[in-house]
Amino acid sequence: PPARVLVVDDDPTVSEVVSGYLDRAGFAVDRAADGPGALERATAVRPDLVVLDLMLPGMDGLEVCRRLRAAGPVPVIMLTARGDEDDRVLGLEVGADDYVTKPFSPRELVLRVASVLRRVRARPAVPAAAPPLRAAGITLDPAARRATKDGTELALTVREFDLLMFLLRNPGRACGREELMREVWGWEFGDLSTVTVHVRRLRSKVEDDPGQPRLIQTVWGVGYRFEAPADERPPADGGGRA
Template sequence: MQQPYEPMGTGAAEHRPADAARILVVEDDRTVAEVVSGYLDRAGYVVDRAGDGPAALTQAAEHWPDLVVLDLMLPGMDGLEVCRRMRGRGPVPVIMLTARGDEDDRILGLEVGADDYVTKPFSPRELVLRVESVLRRTRLTRTSREVRPLGAAGLTADPAARRATKNGSELALTVREFDLLVFFLQHQNRAYSRENLMREVWGWDFGDLSTVTVHVRRLRGKVEDDPARPRLIQTVWGVGYRFDPADGEE
């Protein structure tokens, strides 16, 4: 097993805010890892690095990250398994890196809970923008002024505590699934296109719309009584999706 990479040097430390987010970069290609870490370091983040799956889990246990940039293909343990195990320990945003162009691989990464993916080769600047976008959305939800839990049809979501329940039982939601549920609860009985949802929930004006499709499917699997016949999150053909709490009530 490869040893964990050393944390980044002081680089931009003198200009880094005291509450700078900690990013864990998990990549076995040293060149890619150094480039990505360098850009993130200069952007003001605290950067830790790991060269394989077991080392990533060890590093995360020592310093829990605010976000993980995770390569799909890793020695010892692939990125999908790393993502599953980290999500088992606690919520953390994940951006998956993949050298594969196959759509099934990208969707599989989203299925296990990745918040975004970037296909190699990629622009390091674009990756930094994606990191900023994911962290911004996470912080906006955590610092939301809406302190009262939102609720409908047996579902509740507390933006301040980032806790969601269904009929009193807590739901295990990823960062984006929680954000999506909050948005639906805040905007009931209105149809939104996938482009609208990507802009409002992800904060992106561009991106692969299958990201939205996969997250809606995953959220349905956790909030619907019968995900194969969704009653709460309905598909509006030719438009997108609508959250209809009345249809979810008996």
């Protein structure tokens, strides 16, 4: 059956245009104009993905996203009215899988929806026997999707966990932002600042001093490199999707 997408936007023009493009692309589309309506629709018919406006009357998109995620895993693409980094960070912090800044191309949004759904459906199961990764006091268990630093559990979002796992599997290697976007997010295109924001958030959780990162280092003009003492490095697996 076609994937079901719930479009949540209080602007009837935006909602109609987005729904029309998604419908023509072969998706089954539901619509809601506010937060309570979105939660009601999602309860009645569980969507495969939600396109969610950040600025909604009564209950904003961040709270809607939190409540949707509390009810069960569902991919969310956040629509932000501004290009402010704070908006992007807030959306990503509550678990949004992607964001699109208004004004946007409906065709691009359809491609983003398809890309996120492919990523979710294609994510391979982690073998139960997959060994934990350890470096610099960090222990990451791929099967349990649990990470600790010096014995304290890290509160990581889905994307932060996947990003840390990829970096731990490729120690000492410069990983380009485009590569990270492709291997961690599963996107062939997109706003590279998404990677930058996630790296900064991840540093705030794994670095002793995020202002002077020791583990996740910037490789200027390229991307990032995970550095750890040689005797603490996990064996490199040559890349691969996290």
